[in-house]
Amino acid sequence: MNSPQSTVIFVHSTAHWEAIQKQRAQLLGVKPEPGLIKKEKKAAPPSVKSKRPNVGSEISRRRKRWVNNHPQAVLYAEDLRPPGYIYKHCNTRILEQDTMIKSRPQHIVPTILNRHIRRDLKKTHISQGLVTKFESMLMEFIDTWLDDLEQLDNVYLQIASNNQFERYVVHTLSQYYGLESFNNEVHYEFGGPVGVCAMMIGFPCLMYYFWISLEYHQGRLIYPTSLLQVKPWIVNEIWNKIKVGAYPSLWATQVYMGYVVFSFVLAYCMPGPVVEGLPIPSLNVYVSGILNHQTHRMSGNFVYDYFMGSCLNPRIGPVDLKMWAEIRLPWPVLFYLSLSCLLKQYETYGTVTAPAVFMVLAHFLYVNACQKGEECIPTSWDIFYEKDGFMLIFWNMAGVPFTYCYSSIYLMKYQLTTGRAITHNIFYIASLFSILLLAYYVFDTGNSQKNRFRMEQNGSFIARNAFPQLPWGHIRNPTYIRTEHGNLLLTSGWWGICRKPHYTADLTMAISWGLITGSGSFLPYFYFCFFLCVLVHRVSRDMERCAKKYGSDWEKYCERVPYIFIPYVF
Numbered sequence: 001m002n003s004p005q006s007t008v009i010f011v012h013s014t015a016h017w018e019a020i021q022k023q024r025a026q027l028l029g030v031k032p033e034p035g036l037i038k039k040e041k042k043a044a045p046p047s048v049k050s051k052r053p054n055v056g057s058e059i060s061r062r063r064k065r066w067v068n069n070h071p072q073a074v075l076y077a078e079d080l081r082p083p084g085y086i087y088k089h090c091n092t093r094i095l096e097q098d099t100m101i102k103s104r105p106q107h108i109v110p111t112i113l114n115r116h117i118r119r120d121l122k123k124t125h126i127s128q129g130l131v132t133k134f135e136s137m138l139m140e141f142i143d144t145w146l147d148d149l150e151q152l153d154n155v156y157l158q159i160a161s162n163n164q165f166e167r168y169v170v171h172t173l174s175q176y177y178g179l180e181s182f183n184n185e186v187h188y189e190f191g192g193p194v195g196v197c198a199m200m201i202g203f204p205c206l207m208y209y210f211w212i213s214l215e216y217h218q219g220r221l222i223y224p225t226s227l228l229q230v231k232p233w234i235v236n237e238i239w240n241k242i243k244v245g246a247y248p249s250l251w252a253t254q255v256y257m258g259y260v261v262f263s264f265v266l267a268y269c270m271p272g273p274v275v276e277g278l279p280i281p282s283l284n285v286y287v288s289g290i291l292n293h294q295t296h297r298m299s300g301n302f303v304y305d306y307f308m309g310s311c312l313n314p315r316i317g318p319v320d321l322k323m324w325a326e327i328r329l330p331w332p333v334l335f336y337l338s339l340s341c342l343l344k345q346y347e348t349y350g351t352v353t354a355p356a357v358f359m360v361l362a363h364f365l366y367v368n369a370c371q372k373g374e375e376c377i378p379t380s381w382d383i384f385y386e387k388d389g390f391m392l393i394f395w396n397m398a399g400v401p402f403t404y405c406y407s408s409i410y411l412m413k414y415q416l417t418t419g420r421a422i423t424h425n426i427f428y429i430a431s432l433f434s435i436l437l438l439a440y441y442v443f444d445t446g447n448s449q450k451n452r453f454r455m456e457q458n459g460s461f462i463a464r465n466a467f468p469q470l471p472w473g474h475i476r477n478p479t480y481i482r483t484e485h486g487n488l489l490l491t492s493g494w495w496g497i498c499r500k501p502h503y504t505a506d507l508t509m510a511i512s513w514g515l516i517t518g519s520g521s522f523l524p525y526f527y528f529c530f531f532l533c534v535l536v537h538r539v540s541r542d543m544e545r546c547a548k549k550y551g552s553d554w555e556k557y558c559e560r561v562p563y564i565f566i567p568y569v570f
Ligand SMILES: NC(=O)C1=CN([C@@H]2O[C@H](COP(=O)(O)OP(=O)(O)OC[C@H]3O[C@@H](n4cnc5c(N)ncnc54)[C@H](OP(=O)(O)O)[C@@H]3O)[C@@H](O)[C@H]2O)C=CC1
Pocket: 379, 380, 381, 382, 400, 443, 447, 450, 454, 487, 488, 489, 490, 491, 495, 499, 502, 503, 506, 507, 538, 542, 546, 549
């Protein structure tokens, strides 16, 4: 995985800043007037040229090169020491006795280079040009923010560099100036820019391909029979069919966009229960003046950021766009599509089959769950973690409604084109209905157990009577693990049995949507396969995130609840 790195220098607080000021004044031999930090501004930043640490002995060539800004002038560990600092007289004890430094808050990095860095620097010849370049950047940054102490809590300077050695120099200089620095490593998911580019092109193409196979081939997957056939196959089988049957017509656009607008107006005027979500990161972040005030976890790569999104919770008025697009758009459309297939069957044959009823029930349960449990959704992963980018928007507006419906469309198209309805024996049908209802029960109560527990914890719990409120959906006096982070991890109910009970239940429902159509086509199983990949990937991302966030508490939780999907199996 490609992981570009950049170095970010942080200044955390006004207190920290004042400490830096005092420190620098002390290093320069200027006595700071207590409480008048701003007044020292002009005197404080040493000009990079005039106050550059002395290098080598006074008559040495090394010193001359350094003083004359020779590009190959080198700097040793001792050169990075504060001026006037004598190595053999300084140790940590002396540092701690120093009143200026003592007055610093605990978290501030000491000014004197630590032994580890000193040892490393001794081995390294650092070019003067490099040091001057980064030192000037730091000086400029310090000067810029001297006048604006109020903003200091959120200010940081980002220095992008893919060179490990350069980053090392920046860290060392930061330490010298009492700034806190750390590497901000961009961790790409989904295969990075190349992976997401492939997905953005591949998903729509795949959907067209599946549409052709459903519309013209009773769900059979089609392919060219020889290499020579590829071009005519693409033109005749794919392109011409899309042009005729799947070109976005004005009527289709009006119907779909009409529904989108209608649904938005409803969300605007009839918002449903209003609950507080989880705290989101501060929006008041300045990043070298480049990013605006709402972007979040940006990689800097346009394609990747376009796919992942930039904002976490964009809104228009009272409508949280992500919630609206995730709940109020795809699931009702999916339900209407299934219902339409059932009505078409009834209109054509005067009767309906059990599999078609099954699909309407399955989609009704899902859409109903999303609406009746709307108040629980702000504490779920997509809302608090995923940003609103191509991935979520495409999947909400196209993927969910127009791929999750393959089972219903397949049942209908198969009957319309062959004249034979897909049916099964009563035992098979009854088993699948039972599996669906049982899985739904675990899915519904699993989600609501965890989300209500979390809502109680953050004080946003509200009781609702929307149908159905299932028994065990709300655990009174639950057991949990209290983490040092402050969050509680539920270990009662389904959550004491495995770590992702709601995923297991959701996947069980997904496979039942395929099984009800028999084994004539892969397409009704596409949702299950796709969803399995999504959830397995999500589990690994989530576990990694939680392990970092909760540390040893997460290990304790994993010991208490060792299985992820199925107890004693996995
Ligand atoms: N049909 C579809 O297309 C999709 C359906 N879904 C369904 O949506 C539902 C919600 O899933 P999703 O949003 O992915 O995940 P969750 O709502 O389970 O969110 C995971 C988060 O829950 C918190 N958490 C994990 N374990 C515990 C615990 N024991 N106690 C308390 N909090 C815990 C952690 O957050 P924290 O950091 O706050 O601790 C974790 O990051 C599932 O049923 C899933 O199947 C999801 C995606 C797509």
